[in-house]
Amino acid sequence: MESSRVSEKKKLKRREILEKKKAIDQLIKAASAPIDHLASFPSFRYFNRNGLCLRLESGRGDKLSHCMKQCIQNLLKANMEGLYGFEWAAEEKVKRREMVAPEAHYIFVHWNANEMMKDSSPTPSLGFLHYRFTLEEEIPVLYLYELQLDSSVQGKGLGKFLMQLIELIAQENRMGAVVLTVQKSNSLAMKFYISKLRYVVSSISPSRVDPLVGVEKNYEILCKTFDHEAKVILEVHSEGD
Template sequence: MESSTASERKKLNRREILEKKKAIDQLLKAASAQIDHLASLPSFRCFNRNGLCLRLESGCGDRLSHCTKQCIQNLLKANMEGPYGSEWAVEEKVKRREMVAPEARYIFVRRNANEVMMDSAPTPLLGFVQYRFTLEEEIPVLYLYELQLDSSVQGKGLGKFLMELVELIAQENRMGAVVLTVQKSNSLAMKFYISKLRYVVSSISPSRVDPLAGVKKNYEILCKTFDHEAKVILEAC
């Protein structure tokens, strides 16, 4: 027969688990409820380096204009059709659904308003970040769905700047990690995340979960963790 002490310990453990789950749910809701994640990071509203004069603005998946949707689709096609190859036709449909999801959050990169006034051209979308706040192995994370830049602004430090911003947003909202997916065939992206930004292949990536089956998958899941629990679970060997 179970002792009263053991029974009380089990009840306490269950209570702690439920309280932890409730706290994480509230954390994710609070992070997702914010409309403008740049509000607390004003120094990231502009990018003025290496001959670029750009402005950043926030957005939500269910509030995109028709023009912005078209720009997103064009950037995705230009950058990702090559790495996906024959799978792009199917993947493009998936990305279009992800694009307008209510939980999708955006950082848009556009030319500075002064530049637009000078040449009287419409303000183009030169890049964007799409992310969500979600759970991975019971760890609250910022999952980076997309980081896409127009070829005219690549190689000038903008990608690193945007990733620094993403990591700050994750930490400000008490996420345990930033998690993202990269196509194996996209060698430049792999090098950027792993060599330059120190991301690692996560324990939830197919190649780590089942190396034999993972060989057949065309992507890896990478992560950068910010606390011990996330590191143990998402980076574990």
């Protein structure tokens, strides 16, 4: 009888695990389905502050025009080549592959001025977010692959505005956290995320998984969690917390 009860408990536990996995898979699939995540947040379609008059537009990796691909590549090179140094050539190839994946979601930042729309050519993009819905340690998360802004629109509150939007999209789609990667050499970005936006170095970051290995890595993984399970698994707690 005892062995029968143990067996039943194991079956029940396995069923619970499988059902949870199925629910999370469906959650990721549902989050990834919409083409325009901005539709739920119409107030974020425009940014009119600090002398900037901008509009936001959604996109997807497998729907990018040739012009937009070139714009993304140029902005990535301008902002990241110096940070990566000699590693940039290899990293650029990786980013080009990631850029056009169907699971890659985008929010583009354009000028919102009538004179920019008189001809039929696409409005030049001043920046973009590249994000995906995925799993980290079995937690559904919005992983922010890129936040890139042209130098002409930096330092005017746009980055914080875009991160507020990303966090809203994550919570709207029931993600447990926003996760992102930052180059250690990018001190401005590190300060922006940790000091201004209150992100923390995640437990999945190389420096937390294995400090000896982490020293050799040129990046940290940061996160902001939205529920208890994500907090316990993805954040790092000091003793006594």
